Amino acid sequence: MRLSRFYMPVMKETPAEAQIVSHRLMLRAGLIRQQAAGIYSWLPLGKRVLAKIEQIVREEQNRAGAVEVLMPTLQSADLWRESGRYEAYGDEMLRITDRHKREMLYGPTNEEMITDIFRSTVKSYRQLPVNLYHIQWKFRDEVRPRFGVMRGREFLMKDAYSFDLDADSARKSYRRMFIAYLRTYARMGLKAVPMRADTGPIGGDLSHEFIVLADTGESQVFCHRDLIEMPVPPADFDYDGDSESVVNERTSLYAATEEMHDAAAFEALPEDKRITARGIEVGHIFYFGTKYSKPMNAKVAGPEGTDVLVEMGSYGIGVSRLAAAIIEASHDENGIIWPESVAPFDLALVNLKPGDAATDEACSKIYRELGAAGRDVLYDDTDERVGAKFAAMDLIGLPWQVIVGPKGLAKGEIEVKNRRTGERESLTVEAAIKRFATRPAF
RNA sequence: CGGGGCGUAGCGCAGCCUGGUAGCGCAUCUGCUUUGGGAGCAGAGGGUCGUGUGUUCAAAUCACACCGCCCCGACCA
Numbered sequence: 468m469r470l471s472r473f474y475m476p477v478m479k480e481t482p483a484e485a486q487i488v489s490h491r492l493m494l495r496a497g498l499i500r501q502q503a504a505g506i507y508s509w510l511p512l513g514k515r516v517l518a519k520i521e522q523i524v525r526e527e528q529n530r531a532g533a534v535e536v537l538m539p540t541l542q543s544a545d546l547w548r549e550s551g552r553y554e555a556y557g558d559e560m561l562r563i564t565d566r567h568k569r570e571m572l573y574g575p576t577n578e579e580m581i582t583d584i585f586r587s588t589v590k591s592y593r594q595l596p597v598n599l600y601h602i603q604w605k606f607r608d609e610v611r612p613r614f615g616v617m618r619g620r621e622f623l624m625k626d627a628y629s630f631d632l633d634a635d636s637a638r639k640s641y642r643r644m645f646i647a648y649l650r651t652y653a654r655m656g657l658k659a660v661p662m663r664a665d666t667g668p669i670g671g672d673l674s675h676e677f678i679v680l681a682d683t684g685e686s687q688v689f690c691h692r693d694l695i696e697m698p699v700p701p702a703d704f705d706y707d708g709d710s711e712s713v714v715n716e717r718t719s720l721y722a723a724t725e726e727m728h729d730a731a732a733f734e735a736l737p738e739d740k741r742i743t744a745r746g747i748e749v750g751h752i753f754y755f756g757t758k759y760s761k762p763m764n765a766k767v768a769g770p771e772g773t774d775v776l777v778e779m780g781s782y783g784i785g786v787s788r789l790a791a792a793i794i795e796a797s798h799d800e801n802g803i804i805w806p807e808s809v810a811p812f813d814l815a816l817v818n819l820k821p822g823d824a825a826t827d828e829a830c831s832k833i834y835r836e837l838g839a840a841g842r843d844v845l846y847d848d849t850d851e852r853v854g855a856k857f858a859a860m861d862l863i864g865l866p867w868q869v870i871v872g873p874k875g876l877a878k879g880e881i882e883v884k885n886r887r888t889g890e891r892e893s894l895t896v897e898a899a900i901k902r903f904a905t906r907p908a909f
Numbered sequence: 910c911g912g913g914g915c916g917u918a919g920c921g922c923a924g925c926c927u928g929g930u931a932g933c934g935c936a937u938c939u940g941c942u943u944u945g946g947g948a949g950c951a952g953a954g955g956g957u958c959g960u961g962u963g964u965u966c967a968a969a970u971c972a973c974a975c976c977g978c979c980c981c982g983a984c985c986a
Contacts, residue, residue, distance in 0.1 A: 480921050785986040854946040
């Protein structure tokens with residue numbers, strides 16, 4: 468994409484309303500624009516990041532055996548009356564009345580709806596297990612939205628729902644998601660630690676929050692140091708094999724949010740193993756048994772021929788929130804530093820002197836050949852001053868900057884800058900093309 | 910929802926206290942110069958001062974109401 472044809476409204480100054488760094492940088496780099504309290508438009512750069520995050524989530528869900536569907540944002544109140552949550556959910560739920568005076572709501576989550584889909588289509592235990600997920604916008608009418616998309620009212624979320632015949636297999640389903648989550652966050656360059664969580668209003672007896680450690684985190688968290696450096700299950704992890712040891716290895720070490728914190732147990736750890744930090748919740752998984760299947764009568768015929776209530780779990784990932792969480796975890800004073808896997812473009816190509824024949828030609832060659840190789844290149848072909856160009860590129864945080872100017876070219880060189888480390892390297896045009904033309908596999 | 914604060918040009922702000930018909934910086938446009946880390950000079954465009962009502966000869970400025978947004982707290986992916 469040529470910057471001259473792209474839409475990327477970057478700002479030098481920070482809008483007054485933004486308090487935390489991710490919110491400031493998202494506004495300054497032109498990722499989002501606020502439309503109302505807690506409601507945002509996603510501009511091209513932000514939209515690209517969102518799509519990258521979404522795709523990683525999707526790939527890991529699929530790998531773990533979950534199946535994608537798409538449920539609507541608007542739901543009927545009747546469905547929620549069945550579970551009793553229409554009354555229980557309170558003012559957080561945005562209620563809407565349609566022209567026929569039918570009561571509707573903008574879904575804050577989808578347990579009822581997925582249970583309805585399940586019960587009307589799955590009749591036998593032979594069809595189990597089933598795990599369905601979707602990636603859809605949700606709305607929770609937070610009393611006080613803040614921190615940009617970190618705590619918006621409208622947010623993009625992946626939510627998966629598992630259905631099993633009995634508690635044992637339901638726990639197996641839970642572990643699949645647990646492992647898929649470890650991989651998902653790691654692929655985004657995040658260290659997310661699973662912590663015992665309060666099951667809250669959704670209920671159930673087994674639940675973990677996945678927490679990214681960041682100074683600006685909303686809650687205090689406590690965990691064992693070894694959790695931070697634990698290796699991630701590989702891409703070819705056998706989900707049908709032993710998931711228990713992977714999960715146990717992690718859940719046996721101390722890790723808890725403030726609400727679940729047990730000071731005595733934590734103090735019992737060796738001092739150098741204790742980590743007290745701030746955390747951002749980026750996922751939450753629950754096993755809640757028959758909490759919804761029972762009131763909504765979701766049953767299948769069991770092996771003995773009698774109907775059995777299905778055992779359910781639900782598994783959320785805050786997709787839009789992750790965009791902010793990644794920035795919180797990865798930025799410097801100049802701007803965002805995107806991990807390669809979620810960067811809106813693979814690299815920036817900076818033409819320091821548009822109009823200079825040799826510079827234009829070198830840039831054009833790099834742009835075309837990397838494009839042909841499948842790389843997403845943001846080519847800054849604009850007339851801005853170099854200082855402004857560099858500042859903008861640092862701000863938007865693409866992992867690599869390929870810098871081409873007449874001075875370097877006179878020596879047969881262009882410059883490659885690593886946004887994260889700041890390291891610069893001089894290469895020939897051909898060497899730079901070769902370097903970036905091959906996409907590293909994760 | 911309790912407490913606090915703010916709405917003036919795209920962004921950041923001054924002007925309001927003490928009413929007299931709107932200004933600064935950045936950004937934008939034009940010209941010249943400049944050109945490897947957010948340039949300089951000269952000129953230009955852009956605002957129903959959140960909305961409504963009231964007070965007044967006169968309201969960005971005073972009063973009342975409403976709307977919106979932000980911050981702290983209680984609540985949450």
